[in-house]
Amino acid sequence: MPRPTAAQVAYGSCxxxxxxxAMLLLSRTSSGLGIVVITLAALALGLLVALTVPMPKARPAEPSGARTAEAGQVRxxxxVQARMRARAHREPVPAGVEPVRGPTAP
Structure with a gap:
């Protein structure tokens, strides 16, 4: 049986x-039997309210660690393959030529 949520406990208790x-004030009872009946009725009403509060929906399953690791390896x-393709398509730099660098400060 699932545990009650905080909302269910709060609504039921209130x-x-x-x-x-309300029932004690409206009935103006002072006998012990009347108080017991009112208390049991209030407990039943609180249980009914707590059970009718909507339960949270089940969350979708989280991906397992193995699937996450596989996805990371694939990415x-x-x-790496994209970098290798990019390097293969660059024009070769002739020997002895220095690469162009940005402006230098005087």
């Missing part, structure tokens, strides 16, 4: 407290 107070391999 319902029990408020309905007990890393794709980056």
């Amino acid at each position: 319902t029990v407290i408020l309905s007990t107070l 890393a391999q794709a980056r």
Whole structure:
């Protein structure tokens, strides 16, 4: 059985407290049997409210660590292959020629 959420506990507790107070004030009972009946009715009402509060929806399953690692390896391999293709398509630099650098400060 799933555990109650914080919202269910809060709604149920507030319902029990408020309905007990309301029924005791409206009925003006002072006998022990009347108080017990009102208390049991309030508990039943609080349980009903707590059970009717919508449960959170199930989250989709997280990918496993193996799948995440495989996806990372595939992305890393794709980056390496893209770099190799980019290097292969560059024009070769003739021997003895220095690469052009940005402006230098005087």
